[in-house]
Amino acid sequence: MFKHWTNRWDELAVLVDTGAAFLAYLLAVHVYLTWINPDVTTVQLVTLYFSFSPVLLALNWLVLKFNFNGYSRRWNQLPAELKMLMVSNLESTLAMALLIFFMKATWFSRLIFVLMPLTAFTLQFGIHVVTKIGINRLRVGKKDLRRLVVMGYPKRVRIFSRTVDTVPQAGMVVVDRLLIPLGSAEAGQKALNTLRQLLHSTVIDTVVLALPVADDVMMAAIGMARQQGKEVRMILDEVGAYATKSALYDFYGNSVLVVNGVKSPQTARRLSKRLVDVVLSAVSLVLVSPVMAVIALLIKLDDPAGPVFFVQSRVGLNGREFPCFKFRTMVPNAEALRSQIEHLNVMSGPVFKVPNDPRVTRMGKFLRKTSLDELPQLVNVLLGHMSLVGPRPALPTEVERYGDDYRKRLSVRPGITCLWQISGRNDIDFDQWMQLDMEYIDSWSLGLDFKILVKTIPAVLQQKGAH
Template structure:
């Protein structure tokens, strides 16, 4: 019921937003053509229809990536406006890039109109959302559009849910009272609707929209019966999962051929943001490979002239969920460097299975410059194109390092490895191994497209100034 209602509201908001994008189009055209310029006029409005069509199309992606049409009751207005702004930033960047690629010199669209259109659109959509929030809040204060719920059990999690909802009256939920489990004492000062074995009568007697069950692993048989009773009377049910109180996984309920499945995942699983990440990876990597081709040729010549051996160095690395692949770099060490590693083990400064040493004698003259500028890593853009790596992600380890990982450290393999990550912008070789692992796990637990973008922007000065490079 709640899910269907949320879908209805989400669909309504999407339809209104599309209408607002349509209304903003002639408004921006009129402002630009009549009021903001004293000379010259825009092309006929029909010339701008491709821009409008592209906007409506790209809006579906940008709003999905920003999570704009998610839960509507429990969003704060500031959170919703931030997501709305993110959606418009993504929209403007994609459409501007497309306009730059496919522009026609004989008919260049007005940049002022472009900016006005998205500015007016954002103002209309933001104003609409604020108005809807104010109207909904006023209605809920008067008892309209509210949902009444009861809670089964008095566990700490059940009480926490009640306190959380009580702190957000704008959500429109009203607490009706407790349904106590057998032998459970009544909490002081709270209304008790009955006992769990009386749930059928409670549902007949009380006006309830939902029942929240504070689940306990020892009461699964009673929970099943309670859910069945609620289903019979058309009352929605939410089950609080306290079976795994210390779990760090994201929990989701899925359906497999009609069978309910409870899934746990620590790595990101959202399809749209991950698809956008892949598009970003391809765009950045292909652009880098094309634009930097002359630089690559110069580096290849320098490597070849500096020391005997191949231009490129390839090495087996461990990627997503333990998949091995060949990672490419410009060669920065002398031939046979890997065979020399055991003799240099005493120089290791990372305190873990990885090897980092100041003044590593295996590094060539050109190699030191390549490492300081991180140019030796640039061939890995090809690994990104192939899908073995990403632009942002934990650095891929070698198989021998993975064998020495502690069990908790293996979780860094749950995402695709990358060219840069938090470690690169936090001092690189100056960060010890344990801290390195913690940074990677923090990245996985808090991943978002915006986090990736911030890491890319922070990587640029880190590379230019060679912070922590060896």
């Protein structure tokens, strides 16, 4: 479940960052109780805040460990570490908010949700900057540089070596470059002999393999380095360019690198998205259940011949079909009448939309304009068919007409709202709609989901693009 850590330096980094988050919580509580709202301060309230601190400590450690991408003053870039810290603070704050909600801890000030992550990130930022820059400046000469041997595909060996030369702040130096052209068994054997001599005769910290390299040469180099306790790093070939996120798994003795074609969230963020979906959909269903009951009654009064709900097969994650629930907005025989109005379709591509569709009932027009017809899809979210935010679920007949580029939108769970929903809906054409979905998939984050959810409310109220 947790990622394997490379060394004790990584463990120490997580503990230090967790300690910084814990200190930030104590500072936030102190500022709130002492400076912002001292009138509410009581011994009982102080006790409650400090009693909650061990829970918060464990929560931050867990989130940091889930998000951990490795921490090294040599290999990682500072911006990547800071991004990881920003995500961790956002997720821990969200988790804390959900925990407070379930505990019904009305004593907990909402200001802490603002003060704590800002203070935590500031402290962690300072620690990481000092670690990255301060230690490099304390080096004496080049005695502390990490010494590398780079071997493998000539072009990548040269590019990587030039990169090392141009970033002295990384604290590395290339001791030797061993070039192995593809298909040259002689060059491979010569490189292995040279590597063996270097490992015996000079100080080498890391062996860097620039792929592609023949399997026998690569395994021999790895075995040689590991036998002497040297670290091995690999520069991936073109396959790695597709790996926006990847993970290594053991599949019954086979090492499998999972390369995702989309920006796949890490385990913690994927679970966070699902947790948000479950909590918000469950709470929303409770809150809107009286509204849904009234809508159901009005539908039956308006058109008693048909059912209240319209259930239609839609395409979900990776092509899985599921029953999509909506309030019925059309006459019962709407599908049979479709052929008579095909010529009125105003949407490009495989999507079918008709302004002032004659099949829509009086109540249906109101439900569509206000998007209230989609409230039953909260059940789909709760069941895991859909997410609150994601590309709108398509019909199987529409998916059959997708090109290869558009099928990418099936790589995530469909949603109730999306960029299309807040960008004009039916006022934009099919290609623009698909591009918005691609944009969402490629730039997914929890922050983007919340931004879309917030913008959905005014978009619905303004009936933007609703036909």
